[in-house]
Amino acid sequence: MSLVLSDIVLTYPDGDRRLTALDGVSLEVAAGEFTAVVGPSGSGKSSLLAVAATLLTPDAGRVLVGGQDVGALSAAQRTALRRDRIGIVFQQSNLLASLTAVEQLQALAHLRGEKPRAVAARAESLLASVGLTDGKQHRRPHQLSGGERQRVNIARALFAEPSVLLVDEPTSALDHERGEQIVGLLARITREHGTATIMVTHDKAQLRAADRVLEMVDGRLAEAVPA
Numbered sequence: 001m002s003l004v005l006s007d008i009v010l011t012y013p014d015g016d017r018r019l020t021a022l023d024g025v026s027l028e029v030a031a032g033e034f035t036a037v038v039g040p041s042g043s044g045k046s047s048l049l050a051v052a053a054t055l056l057t058p059d060a061g062r063v064l065v066g067g068q069d070v071g072a073l074s075a076a077q078r079t080a081l082r083r084d085r086i087g088i089v090f091q092q093s094n095l096l097a098s099l100t101a102v103e104q105l106q107a108l109a110h111l112r113g114e115k116p117r118a119v120a121a122r123a124e125s126l127l128a129s130v131g132l133t134d135g136k137q138h139r140r141p142h143q144l145s146g147g148e149r150q151r152v153n154i155a156r157a158l159f160a161e162p163s164v165l166l167v168d169e170p171t172s173a174l175d176h177e178r179g180e181q182i183v184g185l186l187a188r189i190t191r192e193h194g195t196a197t198i199m200v201t202h203d204k205a206q207l208r209a210a211d212r213v214l215e216m217v218d219g220r221l222a223e224a225v226p227a
């Protein structure tokens with residue numbers, strides 16, 4: 001299993017009490033499996049992704065990434081694991097306004113101590129694989145559509161060849177057709193790159209491409225009843 005969450009409890013401070021956002025959540029996602037998590041606003045979906053991304057430490061329970069127990073790692077080791085093994089696509093495109101699509105990926109290489117020039121060809125081919133061709137890979141974010149920006153986000157998340165891909169509401173800014181294309185792309189990428197993928201969404205119309213659909217209700221996860 002590439003990603004295992006077991007018996008996760010996560011609480012937040014809430015006045016002089018604590019609010020339970022994740023209430024005993026267990027989930028296993030295999031390499032190459034595309035799991036969707038649906039649920040109403042406030043049910044705990046983003047909290048689940050933040051724990052899986054090792055950005056939040058749960059009050060109880062274990063997170064295993066590629067068999068490695070995240071709780072046993074130092075803060076520095078956790079940061080390295082996140083950088084090398086986990087790709088994250090946020091709801092808001094957080095691309096840098098001044099950089100072209102290729103440069104967004106090259107900037108990551110720079111942070112990792114690689115020469116941006118040495119990775120240019122790989123960055124272009126990754127962008128082509130998510131559908132950015134015909135010069136679009138050399139455009140800046142404001143010269144791309146919302147769907148194209150989301151494709152750059154996805155390529156960027158894949159750049160380090162992660163084993164886990166976490167995607168938060170990827171279609172919220174897109175119309176139905178473009179949303180469907182992005183979800184189809186995520187399904188294909190999951191198969192081709194063998195990532196353990198979790199996509200959080202509240203759009204039940206976008207679930208056909210998922211291998212499995214789980215529903216989050218009040219911090220608890222269950223198999224979704226087919227619509």
Ligand SMILES: Nc1ncnc2c1ncn2[C@@H]1O[C@H](COP(=O)(O)OP(=O)(O)OP(=O)(O)O)[C@@H](O)[C@H]1O
Pocket residue numbers: 012013019020021039040041042043044045046047048202
């Ligand atoms: N930093 C925080 N501090 C306190 N409470 C929080 C914090 N983040 C989330 N919560 C609470 O935890 C619960 C779960 O929130 P979460 O953001 O995980 O839900 P969600 O399903 O992702 O919602 P949405 O679909 O609106 O993004 C909610 O009751 C929310 O108010």
